[in-house]
Amino acid sequence: MKGTASRPSRRAVVLFASMWVALAALVVTGVVLTHRTDEVAVVDGNAVTRDELLFHMRRLAPTVQNELRNEYHLRGKIDWTAKAGDKTALQRLATRALDEIRRDKTTLALAKEQGLIDSVDHADFLAELADENKRRAKAIANGETVYGVAEFSPEEYYSHRITELTTSLKKRLTADADDPLWVTDADVRRAFDVDRDAWSANATTYRYSKLVVPVPDGASGDYAAGLQRRVAAADRLAEVAAGEPGARLTTGTHHGSGPTGRNAHDQDLVAVLSKLAPGQISAPVTGTSQITYYELDGKTVDEGKALADYSRRIRQSLIEKKFDQFIQHRMDDSDIKVDPAAVAAITAKDVQQ
Helix, strand or coil: CHHHHHCCCHHHHHHHHHHHHHHHHHHHHHHHHHHHHHEEEEECCEEEEHHHHHHHHHHHHHHHHHHHHHHHCCCCCCCCCCEECCEEHHHHHHHHHHHHHHHHHHHHHHHHHCCCCCCCCHHHHHHHHHHHHHHHHHHHHCCCCCCCCCCCCHHHHHHHHHHHHHHHHHHHCCCCCCCCCCCCHHHHHHHHHHCHHHHHHHHEEEEEEEEEEECCCCCCCCHHHHHHHHHHHCCCHHHHHCCCCCCEEEEEEECCCCCCCCCHHHHHHHHHHCCCCCCCECCCEEECCEEEEEEEEEEEECHHHHHHHHHHHHHHHHHHHHHHHHHHHHHHHCCEEECHHHHHCCCHHHHHC
16 A cells, blocks of 8 residues: 555656646747747848847947938937938938848858857857956956956947957958959959059159249238239249249159158148149149249159059958958848837837936
């Protein structure tokens, strides 16, 4: 009797097991439903949660506000529920945020494919942010050097992370000739030839004449106009200099200084000379109590130097263009599903929290 009483019946075991299976199914179903109700969109199988959309809407709110003010001449505080064109300001903000999410998810998915990150989920981004801030706090406490901020805000870290991943992707996808962002020397040369004058500006040597005419004390209001007529009537600045009291005519040579070596004066000078053909006289440059004219006597261009100076910058610009096209192509091929009701349920108050 004792043995029989201590052993549960087979039916009881089955019922007990069935109850746990049903409970487990409810728990699993509950998780799935909770997950689904938190989703507002899906980009190529990657969920976009309500919190993620709100994060981007809050990030972009100041930018969208400025755009609305400029486009619709709005003043004061933006009413997110008011119409701006055919949509409310809040609807425009949500659309803008979803567009950015789609692009960034595409970039993150590519980074995951390349082994740069493990996840594209927003929750994992927040966990990574927390880990990074803990690491920085610990390093500071230990007296170690920490570059940048002591603690990232979510917005700061998001921008930092996207920028770093984009830079890493460009490096990784340009390493070999069969990589999608590979740029050849021939590509660089073709880009240089398309805009040769602009790229050659700093490898151009200008020979010029400069006429500085002091404005006489008590000169009439039309003095500058009269001087301009006399300059226009002359073939060369030298002809004008002889007839203008106190005028100084000098000659000079300006050599190109490479992509980073020009000061403000050089930039202003090249801005004038680069627009002139040999023998042509510039428009007047008015200064304090004086008026200056330039005449281009001649110029020579060292295209080899220009290409050498700018090949790296040209290559980088081509990589940037190829990367944007590559991401756009992936976006065009991607699949995005948006839950309109879930997006519409987000209020202005939610964004402003």
